Amino acid sequence: MILKTPEKFTRQFGKAESKGYQSPEVWSKVTGKAVYGIDLTLPGMLHGKILRSPFPHARIKQVDTRAAEALPGVRAVLTGAELENRPFGIAVEDELPLAADKVRYIGDEVAAVAAVDLQTAERAIKAIKVEYEELPAVYDPVEALKDEAPLLHDNFPGNIAWQREVERGSLSAAFTEADLVVEERFTVPAIHPAYLEPIACIAVNDPYTGITLHTALQSPDAVREIVARVLKYPLSKVNINGPVMGGGFGGRVYGNLKVYILSALLAIKSGSPVKIQLTREEEFTAGRPMIAAVIKMKMAVRSDGTILGREADIITDNGAYSAQAPWVSKTLSERNDSVYRIPAIKTRVRLAYTNKVPTGQYRAYGNQAANFATESLIDIAAKKLDLDPLELRLKNCVREGDTTVHGLQIGKCGLAECLQAAAKEIGWDRKKAGRGYGLSAAIHANGSLVFDKNFRGASALVRLELDGRITIFTGEQDYGQGTHAAFAQIAARALDVSPVQVTVESKQTKTAPFSTGALAMRQTTVGGKAIQLAAEDLREKIFKAAAELVGEPVAMENEVLRSISGQELELAEVAYHYHSATSGLRMTGEGKFVPAESDYDESGYGNISLTYSFASHAVEAEIDQATGELIIHRLVAVHDSGRIVNHLTARGQVYGGAAQGFGMSCFEGYLFDQGRVANASLADYKIPTALDLPQIDPLFIEIEDPAGPYGSKGLGEIVMVPVLGAVANAAADAAGVHVTDLPLTAEKIYQALAGWECEL
């Protein structure tokens, strides 16, 4: 069977016809031919395994690896003692490649081995004798902050990994002026991104080229820097080749650093390539789920529905080590404040160490957790004021030209349009009896201007091939979102060629420009802009070379390169001319997108992103009064992500993000028993299947935003944000009572219906 490339579709991605353009990359996936990281093997490759702590908190007295080292087929054994001078971290430097003095969670990495096969590696792991002295442990983040709590890290007193307190505007005035104050305590459990491909990495060490990691990552450049620092290698001697990624959803931004670091160290020590692949159980017990949060939120509202102020006290659960949790906690604690015009804000957020699995991040970076709280509180307020939740939202929502309470500068903004469209489409004015209806609204950034003040943009190379086709080298990543299809379309539009003529190279750190990664919804807006600029640069170079060739000015029109006197040229001719004139270089356009610096100040006030995307979701739901089961009939997802580059992949993003939002709303969440993950398998940790999903209707308010390429902006993360609030509000509307503890299981709703206190 020979798969054929479709040769026909339109150039203008804004046109209806372009809805059919699809990245040919998906074909290798649907035919089962795609080679994912876990599928890779290399000649001479060893298998690495990690010995993990059975205790939530214990001092390591002794590690005896002699029996493991003596096993035939064992090629390297590593323990924490030899790695004590290699601390690392993402937001906070609180980890070692292997625990040296003590272990801090059940699953903590204690030793690692590389052996000729997995069975031998597992035997070797079992042969390592570790003497522990158990220590008292703490599992609840609220308890962890108390004075008497056991301390996890000596240099983090009070078990506070990170904290922040911010006040803007006059909160006391707001509460004085308020006609109504609503207050609730919301809880959100830790959530695993549940990508289908467990994290796997093959490390190859070569004394000339350095370490090469074959592993799928959303931010290979960021991981590369950390690995280089831990290995004490020059940066250019660490490279990451990305195979096809089996899902990421934020969980592969930094992935699981210990896997990359330990496979690299084992490869160096053994002298052979080493593959470490997490089991599904390890993914749950030693992965990097998104932080759980306890959000106490209070809102001051005038009787006409005007929101006057909002106070929040948030405790997030870091687990044993920090990874990205400080940054996630920050986004969780403030992004949502910019959905509405709220004049006064006070927020305290504390990230607490607990003796549980360390945390990382997930699609939307915590924004969805706070959105659940805020949107629930708005509906509670609307009910108490007897106002229409839609009207209350429309009254307060941010609009173009606003500067929000944290200094975000709102450019093009279709939030009000999103709210109106979502309400209209769900049937807000013709609600069915026995059904509950919920609305929500959201904002999300498009890349960060402030994460690294010296690196706010993106770059790209767009190259003309000898056969006249186009190749894009981008720092950005396609891990299923359809970024490559969008990039091909953007370059095709700039060059006035068909997107099938364009190939996007998968990111390899050696050949792709640097990028902060596939995160913060920066791919299309920031990465895509760089591609537009690079394609425009290439276009000028093509015109220049073509003009040299024919001796008169040349332009592109309707996919044909033509001189002013009417002479037609093939792009391949121009390419060959350049090839010959340069002895073999390929004509390459450079795109350097460098956004202006932000006014972001030390207090965290200022514009953090190039532009913002907006959304409103509406849900129609029903409660089975006998069981408390929440039956969701329909989700309308209305998005302002600017001009949609590719409707097919955009709808795909909405379906996927909505499914994950449903999972977080109704099914998912870590369960712990004395620090042990009680649902460490996909059989016990429930993610929704296709059968669990309601009808999902994506709608796009296509307000062109000049910030992004051809008016487009990001969609991937924001999809997830408003689902939780809309579901919770629909459930509350149907049940008559708000459940504030996610997920909204039948048990909890049943309890609420029965009038019991919901145990938090």
Add this chain to the structure above:
Amino acid sequence: MILKTPEKFTRQFGKAESKGYQSPEVWSKVTGKAVYGIDLTLPGMLHGKILRSPFPHARIKQVDTRAAEALPGVRAVLTGAELENRPFGIAVEDELPLAADKVRYIGDEVAAVAAVDLQTAERAIKAIKVEYEELPAVYDPVEALKDEAPLLHDNFPGNIAWQREVERGSLSAAFTEADLVVEERFTVPAIHPAYLEPIACIAVNDPYTGITLHTALQSPDAVREIVARVLKYPLSKVNINGPVMGGGFGGRVYGNLKVYILSALLAIKSGSPVKIQLTREEEFTAGRPMIAAVIKMKMAVRSDGTILGREADIITDNGAYSAQAPWVSKTLSERNDSVYRIPAIKTRVRLAYTNKVPTGQYRAYGNQAANFATESLIDIAAKKLDLDPLELRLKNCVREGDTTVHGLQIGKCGLAECLQAAAKEIGWDRKKAGRGYGLSAAIHANGSLVFDKNFRGASALVRLELDGRITIFTGEQDYGQGTHAAFAQIAARALDVSPVQVTVESKQTKTAPFSTGALAMRQTTVGGKAIQLAAEDLREKIFKAAAELVGEPVAMENEVLRSISGQELELAEVAYHYHSATSGLRMTGEGKFVPAESDYDESGYGNISLTYSFASHAVEAEIDQATGELIIHRLVAVHDSGRIVNHLTARGQVYGGAAQGFGMSCFEGYLFDQGRVANASLADYKIPTALDLPQIDPLFIEIEDPAGPYGSKGLGEIVMVPVLGAVANAAADAAGVHVTDLPLTAEKIYQALAGWECEL
């Protein structure tokens, strides 16, 4: 064990200390960690096998693949019938991926299969039933040219694959004027390059990225074009990733095209990656050895030793298909004419099809075969005229400023110095009794100005990494010659950094500039020049960015970047500045080396190369009078390859080339029995081992040549050229009689000593 990069050695490769710099790439080879093409496997990979003809010449009546297709585990079967519209060739288009109408040699490719394992593939091959009608065959190239010979290809009458007749100057005047005319018939057998790694290729087909071939080639760009044409794929949809190469020696310039084409076709048909790996027997019976040649040569000499003219009638043995044999025949027939000032030349060369293994090329491209003839004839003439062979050579050898009989323009030339040094070092004036002494001289081109008139040079990219290190992307290939070490040194010198700071990327067609390949001794001279230019371009860019950074002019001195006021900068700082200013691009110097066009005309007259390398070898030998065994005591190899970039690798080239020259002189050569290769294994086809080699003493006459980078030029191929003549002349000097049929086995010398006629 952690291998450490040596951090210390000198910058100036001309200095004596630089002799110790060695490409760190060799370490992965000596530690056994290098992954060669044959070592590679890919997930889901199938194994391909080729069904070959058992007859030297036969019509294919029927191919029945049903039984093979029905075998469990067989995923694709290909026959010639479905590929008849895909003819291909290198110099001449005379091949099909699989034989369709008839087979032309024992080993001719008839069908190919891909199966889940090698055993199943072999079973499937055996299950294919082919009905043949045997045809009369011809094995001897001289016989093949006769009218009554069986015809191999209908469209090549007279079995002439290619022919050429050229006359320059007045040959009749030369022979009239001559005091002496010497004439001999020389024969050289077909020679296999005998690289240690058999040719292997994994082809992967993807509907988005196209075909990727994982295979080690000296000229991947050339192979890529042919494969794309056969597959009818756009050029940019065929890419070649080169693993570490287990030897090439010219045999991997085009390698074995059928292997690449068939693995690609099987991958397309089966939908899975397919690996074809030749067995050693297949390498001999269906590889591409260098043509055998019968050279009738006549030389007109004045009594003072002045060479007046030379006539040659050459028949080369093409085997069944042409590959590069026409080009090799051309070089064989004329390159050697430019070693001496010969005013008149007449040459006829005919390349004859025979029913034997098709031929390709080998290090030195036939120059060594003609050199054997010319240098033998010169010694024969010297003996007859009672002249010193050294003096005769010095009298006639080309010198700087000459234009040779074929129009070669001799620039810097140390040939006379090479001759004198070789003679001096071997002890020409103090010959030992009972020993024979032989001298020879050679010329070889440095890249071709005429192979593709639109592509005469090379290009390179030299990139500054974020850590301040340097990466080179070159179209050229290192397959053991040490090219990468030389390139690192050239870039290091241009940038004034240490070579350990420089990494040379292995060639991948997707990211490296286009190149004609590792052939024609163009790597250092042409490829190196492009790297010098790229490094110089990068240096200017570094200075510009650094000046921006410090606000005043900056220069590099003794590996330190310093502003005019004395402020020191790290290269990493400059890299980071650029990184930030471009949002992630890496500063890249472009090197475009485009030599001026040549005056080469349609008759083949003109300057064919940028510059030329020269050599003289001297041999001291002895004959065991009882057995005829030739005992070689010493070879002195004196080379003018300009300034030597790396003495260590240069000496390595001389040792290797001399060993192969000895092999061709004394051991090697295909033996045929009715078209069947009689010595199709390394047990029967003798290549010299280290124990068979004499003392080899390399000497370099370092005359800087401005044509190459920093005065350097090529060495790899010319090393092999003068060995044959020097050995043959030493043998003749010791035996008192010239053997003109290679290899110089004990049997042949014994016969010659006994006064028998040598059977040719």
